[in-house]
Amino acid sequence: xxxxxxxxxxxxxxxxxxxxxxxxxxxxxxxxxxxxxxxxxxxxxxxxxxxxxxxxxxxxxxxxxxxxxxxxxxxxxxxxxxxxxxxxxxxxxxxxxxxxxxxxxxxxxxxxxxxxxx
Amino acid sequence: xxxxxxxxxxxxxxxxxxxxxxxxxxxxxxxxxxxxxxxxxxxxxxxxxxxxxxxxxxxxxxxxxxxxxxxxxxxxxxxxxxxxxxxxxxxxxxxxxxxxxxxxxxxxxxxxxxxxxx
DNA sequence: CAGGATCCTATACGATACTG
DNA sequence: CAGTATCGTATAGGATCCTG
Numbered sequence: 538x539x540x541x542x543x544x545x546x547x548x549x550x551x552x553x554x555x556x557x558x559x560x561x562x563x564x565x566x567x568x569x570x571x572x573x574x575x576x577x578x579x580x581x582x583x584x585x586x587x588x589x590x591x592x593x594x595x596x597x598x599x600x601x602x603x604x605x606x607x608x609x610x611x612x613x614x615x616x617x618x619x620x621x622x623x624x625x626x627x628x629x630x631x632x633x634x635x636x637x638x639x640x641x642x643x644x645x646x647x648x649x650x651x652x653x654x655x
Numbered sequence: 656x657x658x659x660x661x662x663x664x665x666x667x668x669x670x671x672x673x674x675x676x677x678x679x680x681x682x683x684x685x686x687x688x689x690x691x692x693x694x695x696x697x698x699x700x701x702x703x704x705x706x707x708x709x710x711x712x713x714x715x716x717x718x719x720x721x722x723x724x725x726x727x728x729x730x731x732x733x734x735x736x737x738x739x740x741x742x743x744x745x746x747x748x749x750x751x752x753x754x755x756x757x758x759x760x761x762x763x764x765x766x767x768x769x770x771x772x773x
Numbered sequence: 774c775a776g777g778a779t780c781c782t783a784t785a786c787g788a789t790a791c792t793g
Numbered sequence: 794c795a796g797t798a799t800c801g802t803a804t805a806g807g808a809t810c811c812t813g
Binding site: 685712718739 | 805806807808813
């Protein structure tokens with residue numbers, strides 16, 4: 538009995554740590570919106586993302602894109618255009634976040650309804 | 656054609672806004688971990704949550720719990736014990752976040768593997 | 774035990790201007 | 794176009810102490 542309770546405890550600790558691991562990579566005001574943009578549009582240029590996300594500054598977008606690239610969630614490609622354009626897309630690993638993005642989208646819609654209805 | 660492209664554009668704008676709506680409520684370092692604790696343990700006292708989440712201070716926990724209560728995601732109950740204890744649990748609305756928490760947990764585990772393996 | 778009050782710091786973020 | 798550099802502010806968050 539006591540032993541099983543301890544097992545649950547252990548299991549929950551692991552789950553809690555896993556969630557925090559996710560949040561280490563995803564927290565902040567802009568990471569999720571950026572990933573969402575790439576999730577919905579697939580390939581997207583710097584200035585496009587800048588327009589997709591309301592309120593973000595180029596400084597922040599630049600910094601966050603770097604972070605996400607370091608964490609292997611997105612891939613950066615310089616296109617041979619004139620002038621040069623840069624394309625971003627999700628990596629295979631980044632794509633595994635699609636489920637979460639979809640859930641957040643659905644939840645956001647429901648949450649807005651809940652807030653408005655009162 | 657052009658018209659359909661515009662429709663997609665519109666749809667994506669909505670999705671993007673929905674995601675940001677979610678993040679308005681959930682962003683910050685501690686909200687998701689707190690919800691996770693209540694998600695996995697169901698009913699939980701203040702000091703328990705304080706222990707569940709590594710690194711959180713009582714000041715932050717107190718503040719974030721208030722925020723979540725205002726947003727109707729959790730419910731606060733004062734128990735008639737000596738000394739007084741306070742119990743927190745997810746509301747019906749808060750429970751709708753379980754899917755997201757579970758996904759974040761799974762993703763965190765996979766992400767850790769990815770990071771370690773290189 | 775469950776917080777509130779106070780003080781303090783780091784950093785996240787914004788605005789603006791500039792460059793290849 | 795895709796950033797970088799610089800500067801400034803706000804606020805998120807930590808540490809500590811106090812109270813019913």
